[in-house]
Amino acid sequence: MTASNERSEILAAQRNDDSFSTLFEELEWRGLVHVSTDAEALSNLLEGESFTYYCGFDPTAPSLHLGNLVQLLLLRRIQLKGHKPLGLVGGSTGLIGDPRPTAERTLNSRETVAEWVGKLQAQVTRFLSTEGENSVRIVNNLDWTAPLSAIDFLREVGKHFRVGTMLKKDAVAARLNSDEGISYTEFSYQILQGFDFLELYRQYDCKLQSGGSDQWGNLTSGTDLIRKVEGVSAHAIGTPLITNSDGTKFGKSEGNAIWLDAEMCSPYAFYQFWLNQADADVIDRLKVFTFMSRAEIEDYARQVEEEPFRRAAQKRLALEVTTLVHGAAATQGAIDASAALFGQGELSGLDAATLAAALSELPTATGAEGSSVAQLLVDTELVKGLGEARRAIAQGGVYVNNAKVEADDAVLAAGDLLHGRYAVLRRGKKTLAGVVAA
Incomplete structure (x- = not known):
């Protein structure tokens, strides 16, 4: 089976859970809604006629990571409802980078950003259907920001933003109170993201943006701008930042993100990451990162409670997410490697790449x-x-x-x-x- 056919089969098997009365109810149960615009209006929008929605991914690295996977799966759940996703890879915002809590980002070259744009566009496309009337469309914000002069940008977009409001954004406030301060470049990031939402509304009638809850200030800069300029309401969903039960940041391994690119995080290491999830965390991970039904997940919750030593939930989680990201063959290779390392299989049967990845851990x-x-x-x-x-x-x-x-x-x-x-x-x-x- 080709990789393309396998990917199509994986997408075809995905379903929303019809035991919920609405999609928004399911999203809340899965823990995917930390904050949103008007919940009732948003739920009605999701239950109504097909509309366009988006999430943005900045090319600040050559691969997406687990935090991005949360957004990709949210986009997919909404696509399964019949709505039309836009995957925005930020060729212009990637040249700046959103403000980090403590220090300025190192600006990458235009050539590097352009290369990473291509890689991220390919990754986004893998997790969303490219078929049918609501197939994913990939867009690049460099297409509408590059033609604007600085004067045009300030006149047409900047005039709608109030500095006092911008200063109150969490990311900006944190930087203002740090020793590093914040440059005008990163301070302006929220204007660029707000302009993206406005432009997508104008071009595609885009009505919803999703992102992490730490991006809420940037998300609402777009809804506010659309209201001021177009006189209509748009929506936003902020997903919670995924953390472990002990409060540590999820998806970090010795300071390194868990990447979706197999060359940056091998399928073996990826599989082991999920297999090692704590009992206190594994059910929440099943809700967020798999399309398993509520009934299935509740059964695994019972198994964690009654038979934690079997680690059945962790094994299912590792199988589901590694297959989703890397495919069935790579997942089976990771499983075989795990067994062989502990004397339950033939080490000689492992290919060199899988063995090297296993030993690197x-x-x-x-x-x-x-x-x-x-x-x-x-x-x-x-x-x-x-x-x-x-x-x-x-x-x-x-x-x-x-x-x-x-x-x-x-x-x-x-x-x-x-x-x-x-x-x-x-x-x-x-x-x-x-x-x-x-």
């Missing part, structure tokens, strides 16, 4: 044919010293590629280096490390 040491296994145990910090390494081997608790090491003077043989480069060390049942040939 483990402590590793450099080794070669003839390297002492005991020394490699020390080098990978599976043990504290050679004496402990020899005792572990003597007790029968050390494995190379799932084969028990029998002698304390054992060395790596040529055949131990899978794909000529990799070996897996295991101490006991669950403690793993990798060996990579120089």
Whole structure:
């Protein structure tokens, strides 16, 4: 099956849950509405005739991440209701970047931003249907901002914004109170995003914008501008920022975002991220990141309560989201790698890329044919010293590629280096490390 056909099958299988009386009710149950414009009017809009709506994605990196996935799935749920999505990739706003809480962004070159625009456009398209009367349309705000002169922009758009209101926006206020302050460039970002909504309203009769709740000030800059200029009401949905039950930011691993691009976050690492979700968080993740029904999710909630040791909900979550993002084959490869690493499958059956990705998540040491296994145990910090390494081997608790090491003077043989480069060390049942040939 081609990637295109698989993607079509994944999209075709997605459904909204008809156990809810309205889509807005389902969105609230899934925890996707932190703040919105008039809830009753918005619910009626979603239940009415087909209309156009959008979400913007700035090319500040060469890939989207899990926070963006929340928006993509919200767009898809609304598309399944029959409405028409616009995926805006910000070729102009990406040249500036929305204000971060603490410091100015480093501005990327025009060439870099243009390259990233293309990559993000392709990613957005993968999660939304490109078929039918409500197929996704990809737009770039550089198309309508580039032709404007600074004078035209100030006269036609800037005059509708009040500085006092702009200063009250959370992102701006946070920066004003920081040591870094805020430049006029980033201060102006909310005007550009507001102008996007106005332009999309004019071109496509776009009536709704979604985004993270931390973007609420930028979202309402658009609804306010449309009301002032066109005299009509537009809508916005702010999704909650997804956090873990302990309050830490979701989607961060040692300071790095969980990217949707397989080259930036391997399918194996992606799968493991979901598999390791805490019991306290996993049901909320199923609600947000899968199209599973309310009945299915409530059954998994019961299993988490009654049989948490089975981790059934985590396994289903990892399967669903990894398949959604990377496809069935890559997901199966991640599952096979997980099993093989812990002695439940053949490591030799893993392709080099999957094995390399799996080992990148483990402590590793450099080794070669003839390297002492005991020394490699020390080098990978599976043990504290050679004496402990020899005792572990003597007790029968050390494995190379799932084969028990029998002698304390054992060395790596040529055949131990899978794909000529990799070996897996295991101490006991669950403690793993990798060996990579120089």
